[in-house]
Amino acid sequence: xxxxxxxxxxxxGLVDDKGRCAIPASLRAALAANSPRADGKDGGSVxxxxxxxxxxxxxxxxxxxxxxxxxxxxxxxxxxAKHGTHNPNILREIVQGExxxxxxxxxxxxxxxxxxxxxxxxxxxxxxxxxxxxxxxPRTLIESDVAEVMKDCxxxxxxxxxxxx
Numbered sequence: 001x002x003x004x005x006x007x008x009x010x011x012x013g014l015v016d017d018k019g020r021c022a023i024p025a026s027l028r029a030a031l032a033a034n035s036p037r038a039d040g041k042d043g044g045s046v047x048x049x050x051x052x053x054x055x056x057x058x059x060x061x062x063x064x065x066x067x068x069x070x071x072x073x074x075x076x077x078x079x080x081a082k083h084g085t086h087n088p089n090i091l092r093e094i095v096q097g098e099x100x101x102x103x104x105x106x107x108x109x110x111x112x113x114x115x116x117x118x119x120x121x122x123x124x125x126x127x128x129x130x131x132x133x134x135x136x137x138p139r140t141l142i143e144s145d146v147a148e149v150m151k152d153c154x155x156x157x158x159x160x161x162x163x164x165x
Contacts, residue, residue, distance in 0.1 A: 004063060005033040007128035012138070012157040015124050019115055023059070023106035024126050027133045031102070034061035042104030048114050048135070049097020055140050057110075057118045058097070060132035067131070068094050110135075123163055125154045139165055 009026025023031065023046070037044050047065070051058050072094045079087045102108035110120065118137060125136045127150060138154045142165060158165055 004061070004131075005030040006130045007031075007060075007133045008130065009133075010125070010127045010153050010157065012154075012161055012163065013124045013126060014161075015110065015115075015120060015122055019110040019112060020107060021110055021124050023102060023108065023133075025106065027059075027126055027128055028102070028106040030128070031059075031061055034063055043102055045099045046102050046108060047097045047099050048108075048111055050093075050114060050117050051134065052093050054134070054146070055118060055144060056137075057114050057120070057135040058132045059126075059135060062099065064132060123158070123161075125157060127153065138163065 007027055007030045009024055009030075011024030011026070013021040013024065015021045022028075031046055032042065032044060035044050035046075045062060046059050047062065048057055048059050072091055075090045075094075076086060079085075079090060097114070098111050100108050100111060110124070118135065119140050120135065120137045123138055125138045125141055127134045127136065136154065138158050141154050142151050155165065
């Protein structure tokens with residue numbers, strides 16, 4: 001296990017027509033700590049990809065890839081033991097995502113396919129889940145089978161920004 005700072009916090013980000021959005025400060029601080037730039041400047045790289053089982057995206061740092069590779073190996077070994085063959089979809093689901101740069105204010109451009117897949121429009125709700133953070137379309141989140149506290153959190157942040165759900 002790699003020693004990393006947990007992703008804790010939440011917030012709503014406005015998404016423009018080009019997919020530009022800002023990572024909330026609490027999550028951005030963890031991201032910067034987990035993948036500091038070699039030159040010591042603010043900003044860096046975040047990997048944005050589809051969540052394996054929920055209709056949202058996940059964001060994480062480069063160092064988390066090691067843990068994802070270990071997870072993929074475990075899942076592949078279990079599948080092989082049970083079925084006697086490999087399942088290429090295990091890797092396809094886990095490694096889906098692409099690194100994108102973010103600046104010192106946390107602004108990044110959400111990959112077009114990822115945004116399309118998660119149905120993210122003009123607003124993106126960010127929610128830290130220790131190892132990574134999730135990015136949701138607020139309406140999709142509220143209609144999904146997730147913890148009520150998370151739904152309430154999204155409702156609260158939308159209300160604070162004057163976003164009608």
